[in-house]
Amino acid sequence: MTTPSHLSGLQLRSLVKATGELELSLVSVETPQPGPDEVVVRVEATPINPSDIGLLFGAADLSSAKASGTESSPMVTMRIPERAMNSMVARVGQSMAVGNEGAGVVVATGHSPAAKAFMGKTVAILGGAMYAQYRTIKFDQCLELPEGATSADGASCFVNPLTALGMVETMRREGHKALVHTAAASNLGQMLNKICIKDQIGLVNIVRKPEQAALLKGLGAPYVCDASSPTFMSDLTQALVNTGATIAFDATGGGKLAGQILTCMEAALNSTAAEYSRYGSTTLKQVYIYGGLDTGPTEFVRNFGFAWSMGGWLLFPFLQRLGEPAVQVLKQRVAAELKTTFSSNYSKEISLAEALELDAIAVYGQRSTGTKYLINPHKT
Numbered sequence: 001m002t003t004p005s006h007l008s009g010l011q012l013r014s015l016v017k018a019t020g021e022l023e024l025s026l027v028s029v030e031t032p033q034p035g036p037d038e039v040v041v042r043v044e045a046t047p048i049n050p051s052d053i054g055l056l057f058g059a060a061d062l063s064s065a066k067a068s069g070t071e072s073s074p075m076v077t078m079r080i081p082e083r084a085m086n087s088m089v090a091r092v093g094q095s096m097a098v099g100n101e102g103a104g105v106v107v108a109t110g111h112s113p114a115a116k117a118f119m120g121k122t123v124a125i126l127g128g129a130m131y132a133q134y135r136t137i138k139f140d141q142c143l144e145l146p147e148g149a150t151s152a153d154g155a156s157c158f159v160n161p162l163t164a165l166g167m168v169e170t171m172r173r174e175g176h177k178a179l180v181h182t183a184a185a186s187n188l189g190q191m192l193n194k195i196c197i198k199d200q201i202g203l204v205n206i207v208r209k210p211e212q213a214a215l216l217k218g219l220g221a222p223y224v225c226d227a228s229s230p231t232f233m234s235d236l237t238q239a240l241v242n243t244g245a246t247i248a249f250d251a252t253g254g255g256k257l258a259g260q261i262l263t264c265m266e267a268a269l270n271s272t273a274a275e276y277s278r279y280g281s282t283t284l285k286q287v288y289i290y291g292g293l294d295t296g297p298t299e300f301v302r303n304f305g306f307a308w309s310m311g312g313w314l315l316f317p318f319l320q321r322l323g324e325p326a327v328q329v330l331k332q333r334v335a336a337e338l339k340t341t342f343s344s345n346y347s348k349e350i351s352l353a354e355a356l357e358l359d360a361i362a363v364y365g366q367r368s369t370g371t372k373y374l375i376n377p378h379k380t
Contacts, residue, residue: 280305
């Protein structure tokens with residue numbers, strides 16, 4: 001076994017208290033010794049994704065955040081509204097490690113030949129507890145990055161890339177020929193746009209601001225609809241006529257957008273229908289909600305016939321259904337196109353301690369497009 005005898009480092013943790021408070025803290029933890037088939041990774045880059053924010057803050061009210069502790073051991077507390085505590089019951093009293101994915105360098109290994117082959121390699125990991133300076137994990141959960149790729153290059157090579165590829169795979173497996181995506185100017189949306197251009201798949205991008213529309217059009221997106229435009233519904237309907245998209249992936253969740261997409265899908269299908277049906281189009285229109293940028297209720301007017309469905313879509317259950325051989329194919333594509341199709345942009349690199357600064361939380365906690373932060377756990 002190649003490993004230091006003692007290796008400890010900082011880890012960011014989130015705790016829900018029975019008093020209705022959420023506590024974020026940095027703690028020093030001993031790095032577990034690697035088993036025969038495990039490696040120890042010195043984490044150098046890990047992104048703050050919306051899915052991470054869900055665990056990090058739970059149902060807490062960000063506006064109630066208060067800082068305490070010391071510079072080397074900061075702490076943040078937030079109030080959880082009483083009405084939201086029911087959803088947090090299972091977490092009460094559990095100090096939870098945060099961070100779905102990241103990348104770094106293997107600094108220690110177990111004694112198996114397969115594990116030892118990773119020594120010194122720069123790898124990406126999808127294993128949880130990544131907001132830490134070190135992570136012990138099985139070697140087969142590591143993806144070796146291509147020659148010349150840095151940890152920052154590979155930090156986001158799982159959640160967003162596999163989500164984008166998973167959306168396309170879902171579209172194909174469910175018999176649709178084109179798709180719709182909301183919050184489309186995000187890193188994930190830009191990746192999906194590149195995939196669809198490369199694979200010649202029709203994609204309708206929905207954004208919320210004119211500058212986001214300009215960004216995607218500059219990347220070659222043929223169909224971009226701005227939800228803030230007074231012509232949004234007609235623009236969306238025409239884009240659906242042109243592409244034939246009948247499946248959508250909605251990152252907002254709350255509000256009227258999911259219902260508006262179904263309404264426009266129905267209008268697009270009826271515009272080319274050969275005959276009238278009192279029950280609406282017989283073509284299935286599917287909207288999957290995969291995010292919660294809008295935490296309000298999902299609202300819709302049922303004016304899109306009877307052949308429709310609205311449900312949830314999550315990456316990890318999808319990957320489990322897909323099976324390991326097919327997942328490996330997707331991962332290898334990500335590795336091969338890491339600096340092109342699946343490149344990520346970050347607005348700021350911060351340390352673990354800086355992730356607990358109130359000014360930083362106020363920015364990345366909003367989960368807005370263009371404010372994606374990257375944590376470097378060894379940044380001082």
